[in-house]
Amino acid sequence: MAITRPRGTNDFLPEDTKSWQAVEAMLRQICREFAFEEIRTPIFEDTDLFIRGVGNTTDIVQKEMYTFTDRGERSLTLRPENTASVCRAYLEDKLYGRIQPVKLYYMGPMFRYERPQAGRFRQFHQFGVEVIGTISPYADAEIISLAWEFYNRLGIRNLRLYLNSVGCPNCRPRYREVLQDYFRPHLDQLCPSCQERFERNPLRILDCKSEICQNIGKEAPQIFDNLCDSCADHFEQVKRILATAGVEYMLNPRMVRGLDYYTKTAFEIVVENIGAQSAVCGGGRYDGLIEELGGEPTPSVGFALGMERIFSALKAQGDDIEVEDDCSVFVISTPDNEETRKAAFALCYDLRRLDIKTELDYDGKSIKAQLKAANRINAEYTVIIGSEELADGQAIVKCMKDGEQIKLPIADVKQYLLER
RNA sequence: GUGGAUGUGGCGAAGCGGUCAACGCACCGGAUUGUGGCUCCGGCACUCGAGGGUUCGAUACCCUUCAUCCACCCCA
The missing domain is CATH 3.40.50.800 (Anticodon-binding domain)
Known part of the structure; x- marks a missing residue:
């Protein structure tokens, strides 16, 4: 066979696309119930959109982007995620002039240049939602409950919903320093990758798999104790709203979102037994992003979930989506x-x-x-x-x-x- | 980018220096000419991911390369 598909990509054959269509139908149905509408943005965008939107220091921008120059000498990039594009569209298409908040969902392929492994591909597919234009903790709770409802409706077991707050430009830098002060005396005992993290992303050290780092981090100051009043209050409300609605979450102060734009609420849904990449859904609040892209300050929340990981999870628990043969x-x-x-x-x-x-x-x-x-x-x-x-x-x-x-x-x- | 494992027909899988490269499934054809599912018979790899090397001789040993899988980093 002469030509094969590019590394990290997949062909979805009829037996696969049947299941995909079933899951997609379920997602569209839930979006209808939650009153979200679909948006479709280009699969490639101006490279600067992602550099500014996702963050120059992130792994995505530093080593994972599919960037190319077109015939007009423009630098374009295959989208590695879709939140930046949706925000760009919000500004470009003047969605701020509509009834706020704007509630959008999307699904489609994303691209990241990474070594493939279980649950990780160079072309993968995400479904995601964004609520743009409200700071209300009810919006945070709404999208979390949407994701939660989806997985439950699908029948995925052993789900865990992790909840955290990563603060805001007022309190996160301060906490970061507190954390660095705490780790500095132990710097040479940390594992090599945590020594890297110390400058880049000290919050990650708390989540290191190394036992040594775990032990050193045991007494580390907690983010919960270092949030500013606004963030602390917001976090409290999100927790109460979820609790009242019966969404079972677990606080996880060690959970850090990798993308620069996140503020306040961060959450992740994980399912065991699908390999090392156990996160099936991740999201949070990004109150600074629209402004970063040149708009008015516009608080927003969203999440993205991985389609391929849905099927990994179903397979791991021995379930298949039943697709009946009709007469x-x-x-x-x-x-x-x-x-x-x-x-x-x-x-x-x-x-x-x-x-x-x-x-x-x-x-x-x-x-x-x-x-x-x-x-x-x-x-x-x-x-x-x-x-x-x-x-x-x-x-x-x-x-x-x-x-x-x-x-x-x-x-x-x-x-x-x-x-x- | 780093590390580990693997790579034999459509799929699963033997062989691991020297007969025509087992076998199972699938597929195709046939078993008195227009009736399926069971059974039986027959067919189906000039070739063992690719390239090079060692050898009288390699699918098997060595090197390179590509791909897949898994893990690290990070994330969906």
């Missing part, structure tokens, strides 16, 4: 008779227009082989139009389950099958 008819004709073949084709067309899933043979196979083919695709009925039958305008309808067959006028076949 189908196979129209058989005598192979060496063009008249019967044409009659079969015409009947086939008629049946299809009646919403009956219908197949026929293309190759002029023997009757026997056609029946075999019909059997293989689980046809419920076959209609046999042979030379003898056609001579007096008749056809045989055979029920494949019990082998019963009756002869009737071709004109009556449609009605007969419709009544089954």
Whole structure:
């Protein structure tokens, strides 16, 4: 085989796309219930959008972007996520002039240049929602409950919802310093990657897998104790609203969102047993993003969830999305008779227009082989139009389950099958 | 970017220096000429991811490369 698909990409075959369509339908349904509307933005954007929107210091921008120059010397990038694009559209298409907040959802492919592994691909698919234009903690709770409801409705077990607040430009820098002061004396004992993290992202040290780092971090100051009044109050409200609605969350002060734009609420939904990449959904508040992109200060919340990870989770718990085979008819004709073949084709067309899933043979196979083919695709009925039958305008309808067959006028076949 | 594992027909899978590269599933054809599912018979890899090397001889040993899987980093 000469040409293969690019590394980290997937072909989704019919047996896969059936499940995808089912999940997508469920997502659209939930969005309808929660009163979100779909937005579709370009798959590539001006590179600067992501540098400014996602953050220059993030891994995404530093090493994961698919960036190219087009024929007009513009630097473009395949979207690594969709929040920046949605915010860009909010400004460019003047959605701030509409009723606020604007509640949008999207789904589609995203691209990140990473080494593939379980649950991680270079082209992957996300569904996400954004509520743009309100600081209300009810908005945070709304999207969290939307995600929570989705996974529960899908029947995914062993879910955990982690909740945290990462503060805001008022309190996070301060907490960051407090944390650095705490770790500084132990700097040389930390694992190599945490020594890197010390400057870049000290909050991550708290979440290190190394036991040594874990132990050193045990007595570290907590983010909860270092939030400003506004953030602390917001966080309290989100927790209360979720508790009242019956959404079971776990506080996780060690959970840090990687993207620069997050403020206040951060949350993540994880499911065990799907490998190292256990996060199926992540999101939070990004009150500074729209302003960063040149708009008025516009508080917003959103999340993104990974489509591929949904299927990993379902597979890990031994579930498959049931996709039923609907009733189908196979129209058989005598192979060496063009008249019967044409009659079969015409009947086939008629049946299809009646919403009956219908197949026929293309190759002029023997009757026997056609029946075999019909059997293989689980046809419920076959209609046999042979030379003898056609001579007096008749056809045989055979029920494949019990082998019963009756002869009737071709004109009556449609009605007969419709009544089954 | 780093590390580990793997790479034999459509799929699963033997062989691990020397007969025609097992076998199972799937697929195609046939078993008195127009009737399927069971059974039986037959067919289906000039080739063992690719390139190079060692050897009288390599699918098997060595090197390179590519791909896949898994893990790290990070994230959906």
